[in-house]
Amino acid sequence: EPEVTQTPSHQVTQMGQEVILRCVPISNHLYFYWYRQILGQKVEFLVSFYNNEISEKSEIFDDQFSVERPDGSNFTLKIRSTKLEDSAMYFCASSEGGPGWSPLHFGNGTRLTVT
Amino acid sequence: AQRVTQPEKLLSVFKGAPVELKCNYSYSGSPELFWYVQYSRQRLQLLLRHISRESIKGFTADLNKGETSFHLKKPFAQEEDSAMYYCALVDTGRRALTFGSGTRLQVQP
Numbered sequence: 075e076p077e078v079t080q081t082p083s084h085q086v087t088q089m090g091q092e093v094i095l096r097c098v099p100i101s102n103h104l105y106f107y108w109y110r111q112i113l114g115q116k117v118e119f120l121v122s123f124y125n126n127e128i129s130e131k132s133e134i135f136d137d138q139f140s141v142e143r144p145d146g147s148n149f150t151l152k153i154r155s156t157k158l159e160d161s162a163m164y165f166c167a168s169s170e171g172g173p174g175w176s177p178l179h180f181g182n183g184t185r186l187t188v189t
Numbered sequence: 190a191q192r193v194t195q196p197e198k199l200l201s202v203f204k205g206a207p208v209e210l211k212c213n214y215s216y217s218g219s220p221e222l223f224w225y226v227q228y229s230r231q232r233l234q235l236l237l238r239h240i241s242r243e244s245i246k247g248f249t250a251d252l253n254k255g256e257t258s259f260h261l262k263k264p265f266a267q268e269e270d271s272a273m274y275y276c277a278l279v280d281t282g283r284r285a286l287t288f289g290s291g292t293r294l295q296v297q298p
Contacts, residue, residue: 077232105284116290117233117275130284165233173286174221174279177235 076100080166080181087156087188095151095184097166106149107167107178108141110134117165122173123149156188192216193278193289201295202266210261210292212250212276221279222259223286224250228272236261236274246270266296 079098087093099106108120121141122130128141138154149168153160163183169176192215202208214220224236237245239252239259250261259276276289 107286109288117288119285119287122284124284132285167233172284174284177223177238178225178286180233182232 078166078168078179078181080164080184082184083182084185085187087186089158089188090155093153093156093186095153095164095166095186097149097151097181098147099149099166099168100170100179101147103168103170103179105129105169105172105176106141106143107169107173108151109165109167109180110162111165111183112159112162120151124172153186156186158188161186161188193276193287195274195276195289195292197292198290199293199295201297203297204268205265208261208263208266208270208294208296210274210276210294212259212261212289214257214259214276214278216257216278216280218280222250222252223277223279224248224259224261225275225277225288226272227275233275266294268296268298270294271296 081096106123109117111117119132121135123141140152142150163185165183166181167178169178194213196211222239225233226236227233248261248263250259252259273291273293275291277286279286
């Protein structure tokens with residue numbers, strides 16, 4: 075069964091550094107998402123992406139965040155200048171149709187630690 | 190703003206006992222509601238959705254618009270049901286799935 079893959083599984087970075095989290099969605103899926111989960115807290119929506127543009131974003135997704143689909147397979151989340159509070163598990167997901175109609179398929183996540 | 194509330198962080202039952210994981214939502218329109226599950230060392234995955242009115246792994250969930258609830262139920266819990274369960278909502282206008290805080294279900298032998 076096809077799966078969403080995320081790399082790396084764990085990323086450690088220093089405060090102020092830029093990080094790029096990578097995801098390969100399921101190949102025939104059209105909608106892509108990033109979520110994050112701070113330790114002990116709920117899974118929070120960051121952004122959704124469809125037709126090569128952001129379709130929805132939360133208040134968390136401020137100017138330090140950006141997403142890109144640089145080629146036909148990858149979907150990346152960039153954090154420009156990391157802060158301690160960005161430490162979290164970041165989940166990528168994809169779906170065939172919109173989230174109200176198609177289930178989201180999640181990756182295993184990237185644990186980001188900002189020191 | 191839409192909100193999903195799961196009041197219990199942890200629910201512990203014995204094998205064979207009934208299970209009810211509570212979920213309440215606040216949304217003024219007609220939401221699409223889901224239950225997602227995360228088993229130990231596995232990825233988050235869809236368990237069921239209200240629109241399908243199906244039973245998956247013995248679990249069912251009924252949307253009660255009067256009580257704005259979407260509780261997840263199973264008559265006889267199994268040890269393999271132990272996992273983290275998330276109630277989630279999509280409103281018809283946004284393209285975003287919003288999760289509750291999750292309930293950890295522990296089924297003891």
